[in-house]
Amino acid sequence: MGNxxxxxxxxxxALTAHHLMIMVMGVLLGLVVGVLPGLGAPNGVSLLLPLTFTMDPISAIILLTSMYxxxxxxxSTTSILFNIPGExxxxATTFDGYPLAKQGQAARALTLAFTSAGIGALTGVLVITLLSGWVANFALRFGAAEYFAVYFMAFASFIGMSGGSPFKTLVSMMLGFAAATVGIDTISGEARLTFEFDELIGGISFLIAVIGLFGLGELLLTMEEGLKFEGVKAKLDIRVIARTVAEVPRYWATLIRSALIGCWMGITPGGPTAASFMSYALGRRFSRRGRFFGKGEPEGIVAPETADHSAGSCALLPMLALGIPGSATAAVMMGGLMIWGLSPGPMLFTSQPDFVWGLIASMYMGNIIAVVLVLATVPLFAFILRAPFTVVGPLITVVCVIGAYTVANHMFDVWLALGFGIVGYVFKKLDYPLAPFVLAMVLGDKAEDSFRQAMLTSDGxxxxxxxxxxxxxxxGLGLLLLCLPVISALIKGGRGPKDGTAAAPEGRSA
Amino acid sequence: MDISRSTMDIAAACVTAAVGAVVCYGATLNGFAWGPSGPEPGYFPFYVGCLIILGSAGTIVQTLLRRNAAGHTAGHADADSFLDGERLRTIVAFFLPIVAMVAVSAWLGLYIGMGLYIFYALRVAAGFRTLSSLLAALAVVAVNFVIFEKLFMVPLLKGPILEAFGIY
Amino acid sequence: MPKHALTALALCLGLAAPSVALAEWKPNRPVEFVAAAGPGGGTDTFARVVQSALSKNELLTTPIIVSNKAGGSGAETFIYAKTNKSDPYKLYFGTQDAYVLPLANKLSYSLKDLTPIAAMVFDPFILWVNPKTSGIEDVKGFIAKAKEAPGQLKLGGAKAKEADETLMTLIEYSTGVDLTYIPYKSGSEAAIQVAGGHITANVNNPSESVEQWKAGVQKPLCVFENERLADTTVIADGMSWHDVPTCKEAGIAVDSFAQPRTIWAAADLPPEALAYYTDLFTKAAAAPEFKSYQERGAQIPRLLTGDAFKDFIKKHEASYAEIYKRNGWLRAEQ
Incomplete structure (x- = not known):
């Protein structure tokens, strides 16, 4: 076994004191940028890039991946504590993580997320180790039509699941598509839905929408509910962490399913975001406790977190082997590789084995260090929640405003985020599901691009x-997933009230 | 002032329908036919806009039907309240200062905006003492300054006052 | 007489003052490099290489911050420049996009809102195929294949109505074949599609496909230059960049189509700052970091500053305008 x-x-x-120190540094810095919305992993990595110019490539990539x-x-931390996804x-982690934290189990929710994320990441690295040679060739088989099919599967798995009014689901998803359309169209080079406003030509950033819809929207809801996070006055008990870690293996079915989805989406162009959504949706459908999803169900945290991190790790493989970055962060790292004088591509594995395998080894170490460090922060974060909302609220607001600004250094984005905040508040109170909006916004333009590229390739x-x-x-799988709700409804037909529709992920407004 | 849930449902649906109409209009500017080699740039946006209008119309019809049904059975259809006067005041009292902060930030820079906002939120809304509010506001500004300007080298908007003091 | 003396003195001062100032201007706070491309894109790499060349050799000692404004194919960057008139602490990195983008799209900035500083290097374009899946080995085979089935040969590139698609229309125009262009997000994405056999050919900067060439899933057919590339180091198949024929000699009569890597400031940049930056980037172009970047990308070392750069912009813009006119891409008002 050569690998x-x-x-x-x-x-x-990879295992030198110097590199271990770099890993700890990178992870800590990464935690800071991950917690601040707007300053995501891609920013963090590009900010550190200048520091790496003077390092040797292996130390440099270890620093960057550890930060990642x-x-x-x-x-995941801010998703669970404040309903603000930092990435x-x-x-998808907010759907069950935030409700669980609201029930006073923030420490448990965080520990669940971190542990399952660690398991997911290590699975991803294992896949990279075992399949590195094969994946590069496999990824070459993905043309525009295959790209579209991957996105289609992600949509199909998600469409059937949101409960509530189908009209509202439709509106929410289509608004997401519309938002993703704004800006210059890749295929025609024309500006779409910009109405000649300069501010819109760059498109609407997904992060702005998320900061507004989730972060500010949730603040408004909390405000209205009476100035406090309900029931977050959790007892600070360190033993919760140990107990929760021991609880994780119980969700083995969800872990395996989610890790598989994550690895698949990481190797194919789906990416971590699509992976976490798909894993959440499939978990909801196939888990025995699926109908509790959205109400603070542990499996609802385990599913997206495992998939997110296994996809995040696997996404580095196409970057190294093909020079095609699977995520925005991978794109920055690829830029780094080129500046250090390494060219990502099929030959990297043979021409720079020390670099590639050093990196893969560091991925094992980096993730273990990250899990340990991040578990150590759980008491700290749980403590933050005990502060009164009149103090925490304005602080979160400031974080949201700065986050919106740092996405692209535009004041216009901050106004846009405020607008999204009102939309998020109204939509949540009226039981519009937000998940379809987010999914459509993330994958909508990619799906459209690959569809139209495929059409051009096949002459229509x-x-x-x-x-x-x-x-x-x-x-075929996508179509099957799409029809599954209908089929299962037909099979169930007349067997009493439908129990699946009650627990929409957003069906938790006051 | 009470806003009933059904009124709000209809109002929100009207807004989304209007957004749908704008999207449809915008799509017609790009051409929305299915050409010989696949869809034109406006094809998907146009039907996305149509579906938004359709979904909004569906919501309106559904809400009206439910309101009528409730009206027949219970007599008071609007029992389900979306927002009452007191809650609206709470929300506005929370949201307006945020708007003010963004407006001030756009003019004088984010650091001054956030400092004033934190001071206001702690002193006026939360009722802390002036000194502690002031110190907290300064601390927030300082922490953000160190994180963004020094640690990550992400320059935030400064505005004329800070520039006059030589902070770029 | 004293009056004259005063005048003379004033004249002397007036003449001397600017030159003193010219020598003295130096950045005393962080300089922001705005790249008109997303992280990992060609322009982003360019900006970061310049950053590393400047900071490693201590040519610029104040911090350098690289940010990305890729929206609207990079138009966002130049619109941003417009709002920062005369600011000497913000520099904008791009390609020919700075003056080509406004040709096709209605944008709120024009070339007047920018001060050209330098074109540091030129990226040549190469026509690539996958010899295994397409059976094409040279330009003759490529043209034959394209003539066999008009509109059936798919050629990929980065984005629509920009350099890559423009080049395709030039190929069509000069050889009389009919190709179908397929736009992707980036040049490397198009390269992978060729390597995977999903499309037949692509046009690209050398660095974006060199690894695929080494792996044998892509082959360079010809380079769109008037002279062959200089590098004679063997890369793959016993060939070096120098062994790749120019398209002209191989049968596609397209003139040099290199892409400049350009640096701009906003309009009304103080002349002393312009002088400082011109000097700075001239030094940066000679730095070892920049030299190795040039070699890796098989780029054409050609530094343009001052009037030479301005002349080049004028000519380049005119040639693009002409091609755009022929393709019917010019925006409505022109």
Whole structure:
């Protein structure tokens, strides 16, 4: 087993005191940027990039990837505590993480998230170790039609699941598509839905929408409910952490399912955000406790977190082997590689084995360090929640405003976030589901681009979506997922009241 | 002043329908036919806009039907309140200072905006003593300054006053 | 007489003062580099390489902050420049996009809102295929294949109505073939699509496809330059960049189509700051970090500043305008 031997060599490269120190530094810095919305992992990595110019490539990439792990963990923290996703991929964590924290179990929610995230990440790294050679060739099989099929699967798994009014779900999802359309169209190069406003030509950032809809919207709701987070006066008990870690293996089915989804979406172009949504949706459908999702169900935290992190790790593989970044952060790191004089591509594994395997080895170490460090922060974060809302509220507001500004250094974005805040407040009170909006906004333009690229390739024939085994299988699975709610409704038909619709992820307004 | 849930449902649906109409109009500027080699740039946005209008109309009809049904059975259809006067005041009292902070920030920079806002929120809204509010506001500004300007080198908007003091 | 003396003195001072100031201006606070591309994009890498060259060699000692404004194909960057008139602490990094973008789109900025500082290097364009999946080995085969089935040969590139698609229309125009252009988000994405056999060909900067070439899933057919590239280091198949024929000699009569890597400031940049930056980037171009960046990308070292750069912009913009006119891409008002 060649890979294993090379991995051991990699450990020899990565396991030095100097590198371990770099990992700790990177993880801590990553935690800070992950916690601050707007300053996500991509920003963090690009801010550190200048520091790495004087380092050797292996130390540099260890610093950047450690920061990446830290930021991924930090992103979940604010999702759970304040309903503000620090990273796009941690939006799905808010669905159950925030309700659980609201029930006074913030420490448990955080520990669940971090532990399952760590398991997910290590699974991802394991996949990279075992499949590195194969994945590069597999990823080459993805043309525009296959890209579209991946996005289609993500949508299909999610569409059937949101409860509540189908009209409101439709409106929410379509508004997400519309928001994703704003800006310059990749295929035609034309400006769309900008109405000649300069501010809109760059498009509407997904982070702005999330800061407004989730962060500010939730603040308004909390304010209205009477100036405090209900029941967050949790007893600070360190033992909760240990007990929760021991609880995690109980969700083995969800862990395995989510890790598989995550690895799949990380290797294919779906990415961590799509992975976490899809995993949440499928968890809700296939888990025995699925109907409790959205009300603070532990599995509802485990599912998206595991998938998010396994996808995040696996996404580094296409970057290294093909030079195609699977996420925005990977794109920045790729820029770094080129500045250090390394070219990502199929030859990197043979021409720079020390670098590649050192990096992979450091991914094991970095994630373990990240889990330990982040678990140590749980009491600190749980403590923050005990402060009165009249103090915490304005602080969160400031964080949201700065976050909105730092996304692109535009004051206009801050106004936009305030607008989204009102929309989020009204939508939540009227039981509009927000998840379809977010999913459509993240994947909408990518799905449209790949659809139209596929159409151009096939001269307008939709047969391209069934032209080979790979794409046909994915489209078939997608269609199956799409029809599943209908089929299961038919099978259940007349067997009493439908119990699946009651627990929409957002069906928790006052 | 009470706003009933059904009124708000209809109002929100009207707004989303209007957004849908704007999207449809915007899409027509790009051409929305299905050309020989796939859809034109406005094709998807146009139907997305149509679906927004359709969904909004559905919500309006559903709400009206429910209101009528409730009216027949219970007599008072608007029992389900969206927002009453007191809650509205709470919300506005919370939201307006945020708007003010953003307006001040756009003019004098984010640091001054956030400092004034924190001071206001702690002194007036939360009722802390002037000195502690002031110190807290300064602390927030200082922490943010160190994190953004020094640690991560992300320059936030400064505005004329800070520039006059030589802080860029 | 004293009057004259005064005048003379004033004249002397007037003449001397600017030159003193010219020598003295130096940044005393952080300088922001705004890249008109997303992280990892070509312009982003360019800006960061310049950053590393400047800070490693201590050519610029104040901190340098690189930020990205990629929105609207980079138009966001130049619109931002417009709002920061005469600010010497913000520099904008791009390609020909600075003056080409306003040709096709209605944008609120024009070339007048920018001060050109330098074009530091030029990226050549290369026509690539996957020899295994397409069976094409040279330009002749490419043209034959394209003529066989008009509109069936798919050629990929980055974005729509920009350099890559423009180049495709030039190929079509000069050889009389009919190709179909497929836009992707980036040049490397198009390269992978060619490597995977999903489309037939792509046009690209050398650095975006060199790894695929080494792996044998892409092959350079010709380079869109008047002379062959200089680098004779063997890369793959026993070939170096120098062994790639120019498109002209291989049968596609397209003139040099290199992409400049440009640096701008906002309009009304103080002349002393312009002088400082011109000097600074001339030094940066000679730094080892920048040299190795040039080599890796098989770029054409050609530094343009001052009037030479201005002349180049004028000519380049005119040639793009002409091509755009022929393609019917010019925006409505022109």
């Amino acid at each position: 294993f031997g090379q991995l051991m060599d990699g450990f020899a490269v 792990w830290g930021a991924l963990f930090g992103g 796009p991929s941690s939006v 024939s939709p047969a391209i979506f069934f032209s080979n085994g790979l794409v046909a299988t994915m489209m």
